[in-house]
Amino acid sequence: MATTRILVVDDEEDLCEILKFNLEIEGYDVDTAFSAEDALKLDISSYNLLLLDVMMGEISGFKLANMLRKNEKTAKMPIIFLTAKDTENDLLTGFNLGADDYISKPFSIRQVVARVKAVLRRTASKPLEQEPExxxxxxxxxxxxxxxxxxxxxxxxxxxxxxxxxxxxxxxxxxxxxxxxxxxxxxxxxxxxxxxxxxxxxxxxxxxxxxxxxxxxxxxxxxxxxxx
Incomplete structure (x- = not known):
């Protein structure tokens, strides 16, 4: 059975390493990128899930997600936003970009792991998309x-x-x-x-x-x- 691959994109290097360590304990194959620019150098379509920070450098998480949604290969890529931005507008923007979940910082690692599992279960048998609300x-x-x-x-x-x-x-x-x-x-x-x-x-x-x-x-x- 193929290993589930996860890409963590966050400019906090320590957080990336903590997430990588804990997700690998769960049996996932995890790579990290410390900017959207670095992530774009990878074959993002080869991953099963993207953990994406919103507030990064020149290319924000929202901007990267928007780019991925316009690419046929990554249009349906499951995305979980990790962010300190938790206003209603930020949440609405994230979900309108097709986010599968939105986790506000600070968070517990156990919470992230549980929600990663939930999203992977949902997206494994995702129904046909309805018109966005x-x-x-x-x-x-x-x-x-x-x-x-x-x-x-x-x-x-x-x-x-x-x-x-x-x-x-x-x-x-x-x-x-x-x-x-x-x-x-x-x-x-x-x-x-x-x-x-x-x-x-x-x-x-x-x-x-x-x-x-x-x-x-x-x-x-x-x-x-x-x-x-």
Whole structure:
């Protein structure tokens, strides 16, 4: 039976060694990297689980996770975040990036080992992915189940159409949608809806989401996209 391989990425070298020692006692094959840059030099797709610190140097844990999710080979890599950042927004960002667990520092080694085992059990027979309940870009959070939007933890009051437009753009970051596409997806069979209606809703939406309004970009002659 193949040994389960775990990669620990944390800039605290002592913590890496402690985790490596204790996880190897449990029978896992463990490697360590002291930065995201070092981790990227390895074949990350060869590991069964990634223990990832959030607060590192130039490439944060969130940024590395986002990079891995965009790579076909590592898109479904199980990730446990290890971090001192435990605000609600940090948790939401982590889980929206597809984190399988989120362990706040300081923690006990026994707790980490138990949760590593739990994640490995879950991901060994992971069901088909459902639509995420949370969509996020940095501190802009969209809760698609409770139909709520927030920026920096503060709720943003959006109309139904504004919410649906933002949901469409966040689900497809970087993709350009023409006014016709937005009309067909958001207004569907409603009649007498003008292109200008899209512009008005986009303008209001930009104002409401504050600093992230600039991320909703107009591509002249084409339409709108959420740039990141």
């Amino acid at each position: 949370l969509l996020a870009y940095e501190t802009l959070i969209l809760d698609t189940k409770r139909i709520k939007a927030s920026v920096n933890g503060e709720e943003v009051p959006l109309t139904k159409k504004e919410f649906e437009i933002l949901k469409l753009l966040l689900e497809n970051k970087g993709n350009v949608f023409s006014r016709e596409e937005i009309l067909s997806r958001i207004w569907k069979d409603e009649v007498y809806v003008l292109d200008r209606t899209i512009d008005v809703n986009i303008t209001r939406l930009r104002k409401k989401i504050g600093i992230y309004g600039k991320n909703i970009v107009t591509r002249l002659g084409f339409g709108y996209c959420f740039e990141y």
